Amino acid sequence: MANQSGLDPLGDELRSARSAKPCVLVIFGATGDLTKRKLVPSLMGLSKDGLLPAGFAVVGFARRPWTDASFREVLSEGVESFGRPETTEYFEQHRDAFSYHQSDFSNESGYASLKEKLEQIDAARGTAGNRIFYLATPPSAYSNILDNLAKAGLSTEANGTFARVIVEKPFGRDLTTATDLNNQVSAAFHERQVFRIDHYLGKETVQNILALRFANGIFEPLWNEKFVDHVQITVAESIGVGSRGGYFEESGVIRDMIQNHLMQVMTLVAMEPPAAMTADAVRDEKVKVLKAIRTFEPDQVERDTVRAQYTGGSFGGKDVNGYKQEEGVPQESVTETYAAVKLQIDNWRWSRTPFFLRSAKRMPRRVTEVAIQFKQPPHMLYDGAQTQPNMLLLRIQPDEGVAMRFGAKVPGPDMRIRDVRMDFRYGTAFGGETADAYERLLLDAMLGDGTLFARSDEVEEAWRIVDSIIAGWKQSSKPPEGYVAGTWGPQLGEDLLGEDRTWRRP
Ligand SMILES: NC(=O)c1ccc[n+]([C@@H]2O[C@H](COP(=O)([O-])OP(=O)(O)OC[C@H]3O[C@@H](n4cnc5c(N)ncnc54)[C@H](OP(=O)(O)O)[C@@H]3O)[C@@H](O)[C@H]2O)c1
Known part of the structure; x- marks a missing residue:
C-alpha cells in the first residue's frame, strides 16, 4: 500500500535479511531501570519483527531476592509501559525464556552456578552454548563482573560457540579510567568479543x-x-x-x-x-x-x-x-x-x-x-x-x-x-x-557486527x-x-x- 509520499511503507521483507544464531543473553543488573525500560521492550520489538533467534533465553543477574515469577512480572509491566504497540503478546509467548539468578557480583560461586544454569538452558531451549553478557550496572561493578566471568571460564569461546560482552556507557570518566577499563575488558575478552554501546x-x-x-x-x-x-x-x-x-x-x-x-x-x-x-x-x-x-x-x-x-x-x-x-x-x-x-x-x-x-x-x-x-x-x-x-x-x-x-x-x-x-x-x-535504537544494537551484538x-x-x-x-x-x-x-x-x-x-x- 502506498502512503502519502507514494512510496511503499517498509514491508517486513525489507526490515532485515539477517538472522541471529541461538543464544542466551545474561543481563547483569537486571533488576535495574535499563532492563525494564529499554532492554526487554527492545527484545520484544525484535520478536515482533521476527528477528529473535528460535533458540533464545534471558537470564537476569542481580542481588535482590526475586524469583523467576517476580522477575517476569516486572518485565511484563516494562514491556506494557515502554514497548512498541502489541509487544506484550510477544512477551507472553517468551515468558518462560526469562529466568532470574540471584547473586552479588562479587560472589564467585554465583558465576559457577550461572554456568550450570546456562548449560541447562542450552539443553532445554537450544541456545547452543552461545552467550552475550550485558553489563547494565553501575560502572564500578564492571571489573568485578569481568574478572569473575573470566575465572568461571565464561568468556572463552570454545567449539564454535560465541561469548560476547556488551558494556554500557559511561565508558570511563577520563582517559586514565577508560584505559584501565579497556585493560580490564581485554584481560577477559578479545576486542572482537566486546560491544561498547552508544545508543545514538x-x-x-x-x-x-x-x-x-x-x-x-x-x-x-x-x-x-x-x-x-x-x-x-x-x-x-x-x-x-x-x-x-x-x-x-x-x-x-x-x-x-x-x-x-x-x-x-x-x-x-x-x-x-x-x-x-x-x-x-x-x-x-x-x-x-x-x-x-x-x-x-x-x-x-x-x-x-x-x-x-x-x-x-x-x-x-x-x-x-x-x-x-x-x-x-x-x-x-x-x-x-x-x-x-x-x-x-x-x-x-x-x-x-x-x-x-x-x-x-x-x-x-x-x-x-x-x-x-x-x-x-x-x-x-x-x-x-x-x-x-x-x-x-x-x-x-x-x-x-x-x-x-x-x-x-x-x-x-x-x-x-x-x-x-x-x-x-x-x-x-x-x-x-x-x-528503538537498542533493538538494532542488541540484534547487531547477536550477529557479532561491531x-x-x-x-x-x-x-x-x-x-x-x-x-x-x-x-x-x-x-x-x-x-x-x-x-x-x-x-x-x-x-x-x-x-x-x-x-x-x-x-x-x-
Ligand atoms: N536507565 C537508563 O535508561 C540508562 C540509559 C543509558 C545508559 N544506562 C547505563 O546502564 C547502566 C545501568 O543503568 P540502570 O539505570 O539500569 O541502573 P540501576 O537502576 O541503578 O540498576 C543497577 C543494577 O545493578 C545491580 N547491582 C548493583 N550492585 C550489585 C551487586 N553488588 N551485586 C549484584 N547486583 C548489583 C542492581 O541490583 P539490585 O538492585 O537487585 O541490588 C540493579 O539491578 C548504567 O551504567 C547506566 O549508566 C542507563
Missing part, C-alpha cells in the same frame, strides 16, 4: 548519515573544506537535571554527552569513505578523524570552548530552578550544563572547516541535529537577495529527516530571492514504526580531547557563564562561532 549509533537517522554520504553521488563531492563553511552539531535537552543533580555534578555535559554521543556523530559526518562497510574499516576511519584533532592547550580552551550553567527562569509557563538550586548541587558548583566546543580537524578534507559541537540542558526544545552550512556563492548577482547560506540539515530527533535550504525566486514580476526548504521526513517516506559500537581506541581518543578541555577549564579562573533556563545559551556561545555565523535555533 543505533538511531536510524544517525546511520542515515553514512547512507546519505556514501549511497549518493551528489553530496560527497561537496563534503569538504572547499564548499562547507562549517558544521554545527547540537544535542539540546529541554529538561533540567531534576533530582539527578548529585550524579550530574560528577559528569557535566562534556562527559555525559560530548565525549560520546556528539563525538560519535561528528566522526560519522567527518570520516573518509571506508574501504568496505565492515566494523573495522568503518571504525578505522572514525578513529582517524579523532586523531586529526589536536589536544587542546589551555589558551585554546579559553578561546574555543564555552561552558555555562542554567539559571532560574520560566519554562512552559512555569518557574523553574537554576542549576545551583537543584537537589544535590552545591552552591560552589562549576559543573557545566551547557558546553560548546569548536573543533578543528587537521586533515586535507577539513583543514579550514570548523566543527561546532553544542549540548545543553534546559534549552527551549529537545532536539538533536547536524547542520552542514555551505559557503556563499563567490559573487551575488541579485541585489537585496534575502538568503542565508545553503544548508543541509540532518534531523536526528525529533521529526527525523533531512532538509535542504536554498534560495528560490519569489513568484512575481520582480527578481526577488528568498530561502525555501526541501524536506524529507522518515515518517512520511517510509511509514511503519521506528524501532560496526555501530565504539572500539577501544575510539573511546580513548575521544577522552584525550575531552580531558584536555576539562583540564583547561580547571586551570581557568573564569567560572561558567550563566544562561537563563529556556534560552539557547549564553552570548559567549554565539560569539564562539565568529563573525557571520549563528547557531541554529531549531
Whole structure:
C-alpha cells in the first residue's frame, strides 16, 4: 500500500535479511531501570519483527531476592509501559525464556552456578552454548563482573560457540579510567568479543548519515573544506537535571554527552569513505578523524570552548530552578550544563572547516541535529537577495529527516530571492514504526557486527580531547557563564562561532 509520499511503507521483507544464531543473553543488573525500560521492550520489538533467534533465553543477574515469577512480572509491566504497540503478546509467548539468578557480583560461586544454569538452558531451549553478557550496572561493578566471568571460564569461546560482552556507557570518566577499563575488558575478552554501546549509533537517522554520504553521488563531492563553511552539531535537552543533580555534578555535559554521543556523530559526518562497510574499516576511519584533532592547550580552551550553567527562569509557563538550586548541587558548583566546543580537524578534507559541537540542558526544545552550512556563492548577482547560506540539515530527533535550504525566486514580476526548504521526513517516506535504537544494537551484538559500537581506541581518543578541555577549564579562573533556563545559551556561545555565523535555533 502506498502512503502519502507514494512510496511503499517498509514491508517486513525489507526490515532485515539477517538472522541471529541461538543464544542466551545474561543481563547483569537486571533488576535495574535499563532492563525494564529499554532492554526487554527492545527484545520484544525484535520478536515482533521476527528477528529473535528460535533458540533464545534471558537470564537476569542481580542481588535482590526475586524469583523467576517476580522477575517476569516486572518485565511484563516494562514491556506494557515502554514497548512498541502489541509487544506484550510477544512477551507472553517468551515468558518462560526469562529466568532470574540471584547473586552479588562479587560472589564467585554465583558465576559457577550461572554456568550450570546456562548449560541447562542450552539443553532445554537450544541456545547452543552461545552467550552475550550485558553489563547494565553501575560502572564500578564492571571489573568485578569481568574478572569473575573470566575465572568461571565464561568468556572463552570454545567449539564454535560465541561469548560476547556488551558494556554500557559511561565508558570511563577520563582517559586514565577508560584505559584501565579497556585493560580490564581485554584481560577477559578479545576486542572482537566486546560491544561498547552508544545508543545514538543505533538511531536510524544517525546511520542515515553514512547512507546519505556514501549511497549518493551528489553530496560527497561537496563534503569538504572547499564548499562547507562549517558544521554545527547540537544535542539540546529541554529538561533540567531534576533530582539527578548529585550524579550530574560528577559528569557535566562534556562527559555525559560530548565525549560520546556528539563525538560519535561528528566522526560519522567527518570520516573518509571506508574501504568496505565492515566494523573495522568503518571504525578505522572514525578513529582517524579523532586523531586529526589536536589536544587542546589551555589558551585554546579559553578561546574555543564555552561552558555555562542554567539559571532560574520560566519554562512552559512555569518557574523553574537554576542549576545551583537543584537537589544535590552545591552552591560552589562549576559543573557545566551547557558546553560548546569548536573543533578543528587537521586533515586535507577539513583543514579550514570548523566543527561546532553544542549540548545543553534546559534549552527551549529537545532536539538533536547536524547542520552542514555551505559557503556563499563567490559573487551575488541579485541585489537585496534575502538568503542565508545553503544548508543541509540532518534531523536526528525529533521529526527525523533531512532538509535542504536554498534560495528560490519569489513568484512575481520582480527578481526577488528568498530561502525555501526541501524536506524529507522518515515518517512520511517510509511509514511503519521506528524501532528503538537498542533493538538494532542488541540484534547487531547477536550477529557479532561491531560496526555501530565504539572500539577501544575510539573511546580513548575521544577522552584525550575531552580531558584536555576539562583540564583547561580547571586551570581557568573564569567560572561558567550563566544562561537563563529556556534560552539557547549564553552570548559567549554565539560569539564562539565568529563573525557571520549563528547557531541554529531549531
Ligand atoms: N536507565 C537508563 O535508561 C540508562 C540509559 C543509558 C545508559 N544506562 C547505563 O546502564 C547502566 C545501568 O543503568 P540502570 O539505570 O539500569 O541502573 P540501576 O537502576 O541503578 O540498576 C543497577 C543494577 O545493578 C545491580 N547491582 C548493583 N550492585 C550489585 C551487586 N553488588 N551485586 C549484584 N547486583 C548489583 C542492581 O541490583 P539490585 O538492585 O537487585 O541490588 C540493579 O539491578 C548504567 O551504567 C547506566 O549508566 C542507563
